[in-house]
Amino acid sequence: MFSHLMRSVASCRRVLTHFQSPILVQTRTLMKTHKGTAKRWRKTSTSYKRGRxxxxxxxxxxxxxxxxxxxxxxxxxxxxxKHLKRLLPYQ
Structure with missing residues (x-):
C-alpha cells in the first residue's frame, strides 16, 4: 500500500546524498495581530492609547x-x- 511512498522517499534520499551539504531553509512563523485589540488601541511613541x-x-x-x-x-x-506589545506586534 505504501510502496510508492517508500520509493519516493528513497529517491529523495538519493538526491540529498548527491549534494555535499543540503541547503536548509529556515522559516519563522509570523505573529498575528489581535484584531479586536487593533481596533481599540493606537500606538503612541512610548505607550498605547484608547478611548474611555x-x-x-x-x-x-x-x-x-x-x-x-x-x-x-x-x-x-x-x-x-507588555501584553499590548504581544497583541500588536506590528504597530
Missing part, C-alpha cells in the same frame, strides 16, 4: 463633571504594555 468606556448610552441623570471625566482618550497602564 461608558459614554455611549444610559447617561441620563449623570452629572456633567462625571461625564466629562469619561470623555477623551486615556493611556495604557504600565503593567499592560
Amino acid at each position: 468606556a461608558g459614554r455611549n448610552h444610559g447617561n441620563a441623570g449623570w452629572s456633567r463633571s462625571s461625564l466629562k471625566s469619561l470623555s477623551g482618550k486615556t493611556l495604557a497602564h504600565s503593567t499592560h504594555i
Whole structure:
C-alpha cells in the first residue's frame, strides 16, 4: 500500500546524498495581530492609547463633571504594555 511512498522517499534520499551539504531553509512563523485589540488601541511613541468606556448610552441623570471625566482618550497602564506589545506586534 505504501510502496510508492517508500520509493519516493528513497529517491529523495538519493538526491540529498548527491549534494555535499543540503541547503536548509529556515522559516519563522509570523505573529498575528489581535484584531479586536487593533481596533481599540493606537500606538503612541512610548505607550498605547484608547478611548474611555461608558459614554455611549444610559447617561441620563449623570452629572456633567462625571461625564466629562469619561470623555477623551486615556493611556495604557504600565503593567499592560507588555501584553499590548504581544497583541500588536506590528504597530
